[in-house]
Amino acid sequence: DVQLSDRVQQIKPSPTLAVTNRAAELRAAGKDIIGLGAGEPDFDTPDHIKQAAIEALNNGFTKYTAVDGTPSLKKAIINKFKQDNGLDYEANQILVSCGGKQSFFNLALALLNKGDEVIIPAPYWVSYPDMVRMAEGEPVIIETTIESRFKVTAEQLESAITDKTRLFVINSPSNPTGVAYTKAELKALADVLLKHPSILIATDDMYEHITWNEEGFNNILNVCPELYDRTIVLNGVSKAYSMTGWRIGYAGGPAKLIGAMKKIQSQSTSNPTSIAQYAAEAALAGDQNCVAQMVTEFKKRHDYVVSALNEIPGVECIEGDGTFYVFPSAQKVIDSSDKLSNDLDLAEYLLESGVAVVPGSAFGSPGNMRLSFATSMAILEDAIARIKKAIEAL
Numbered sequence: 001d002v003q004l005s006d007r008v009q010q011i012k013p014s015p016t017l018a019v020t021n022r023a024a025e026l027r028a029a030g031k032d033i034i035g036l037g038a039g040e041p042d043f044d045t046p047d048h049i050k051q052a053a054i055e056a057l058n059n060g061f062t063k064y065t066a067v068d069g070t071p072s073l074k075k076a077i078i079n080k081f082k083q084d085n086g087l088d089y090e091a092n093q094i095l096v097s098c099g100g101k102q103s104f105f106n107l108a109l110a111l112l113n114k115g116d117e118v119i120i121p122a123p124y125w126v127s128y129p130d131m132v133r134m135a136e137g138e139p140v141i142i143e144t145t146i147e148s149r150f151k152v153t154a155e156q157l158e159s160a161i162t163d164k165t166r167l168f169v170i171n172s173p174s175n176p177t178g179v180a181y182t183k184a185e186l187k188a189l190a191d192v193l194l195k196h197p198s199i200l201i202a203t204d205d206m207y208e209h210i211t212w213n214e215e216g217f218n219n220i221l222n223v224c225p226e227l228y229d230r231t232i233v234l235n236g237v238s239k240a241y242s243m244t245g246w247r248i249g250y251a252g253g254p255a256k257l258i259g260a261m262k263k264i265q266s267q268s269t270s271n272p273t274s275i276a277q278y279a280a281e282a283a284l285a286g287d288q289n290c291v292a293q294m295v296t297e298f299k300k301r302h303d304y305v306v307s308a309l310n311e312i313p314g315v316e317c318i319e320g321d322g323t324f325y326v327f328p329s330a331q332k333v334i335d336s337s338d339k340l341s342n343d344l345d346l347a348e349y350l351l352e353s354g355v356a357v358v359p360g361s362a363f364g365s366p367g368n369m370r371l372s373f374a375t376s377m378a379i380l381e382d383a384i385a386r387i388k389k390a391i392e393a394l
């Protein structure tokens with residue numbers, strides 16, 4: 001019997017992928033299942049981006065590149081940060097990685113020592129706590145509820161900080177809630193962080209472009225430039241350009257930290273795929289109309305899903321500011337049913353009723369569920385009808 005490391009035994013496989021796999025299994029067994037578990041846009045990668053990849057292949061751009069990304073992709077990223085976010089970076093402050101996931105993994109490995117604490121608001125993207133654990137750090141979770149629109153307050157942040165806090169993670173708009181922090185809320189969090197100069201901040205801006213809130217997109221550096229020297233901005237092309245399979249993420253931040261993350265990457269994956277880097281450059285530097293088209297469609301679906309969910313007795317769904325997820329509370333449904341004791345039971349029951357959703361517990365927020373609306377309106381209508389019927393039959 002193989003003796004596995006303590007490290008791997010501490011982590012769990014991604015629960016969102018587990019739901020997708022379970023739905024696929026049931027489907028293979030002949031059951032009619034609608035999957036609302038997916039964490040990726042349903043659109044194809046835009047054509048001009050694919051064409052760039054074909055060009056890269058045809059031109060023999062198929063060899064190792066610089067570990068931290070090609071100079072021209074890094075230039076496109078620097079321009080993007082300047083134009084979209086008003087942030088200035090030099091080339092040695094940019095690292096291109098194999099997806100946003102690897103960016104955060106590099107960060108955790110480059111920053112944390114055993115026992116270092118990382119403050120993560122819940123509901124969180126499922127990978128943060130496990131990546132922190134793999135780096136021997138301690139996730140410190142701040143819980144939120146639907147009443148605060150699933151956002152942490154300055155007071156909550158302040159009371160989670162200890163001598164061991166190394167990093168605060170903020171993901172806005174959020175996977176799984178779709179909710180974004182307002183400028184005033186970011187400012188209040190920044191004011192707390194200014195009092196604790198040894199804490200670094202990771203802002204995960206992966207859903208930056210998929211937003212429809214009135215203030216538009218802002219991260220903590222937009223409201224508090226004083227935090228520039230200790231903030232790392234994480235972003236990528238996966239969601240905005242429907243490029244999840246291409247595996248390109250990028251980070252901008254302090255040169256010393258970026259250099260350390262690059263060192264980790266140099267001894268693990270080396271450079272991200274040359275062809276995908278070429279395509280990512282076309283995505284960032286090219287026409288942004290493709291993004292606007294996707295966002296228009298997502299917003300239409302969001303509005304439908306929110307109002308349809310709120311018509312189901314016991315379900316409460318707040319409006320999101322972006323992303324392609326909603327995170328309704330189903331606590332009242334659970335409380336009033338003898339059959340269900342928690343959100344895991346509810347997810348299983350809905351799966352048996354033909355719809356795959358991810359239970360809120362997977363994101364550290366029991367009593368809720370995450371539905372992805374990265375699927376067609378017709379499928380969404382069918383899915384919500386099934387959920388309604390199943391819940392009313394409880």
Ligand code: PLP
Pocket residue numbers: 039098099100101102125171174175204206236237238244247248249
């Ligand atoms: N950050 C957040 C908040 C996400 O939801 C995801 C994907 O689900 C990622 C980062 C990582 O994206 P990728 O590794 O596919 O680029």
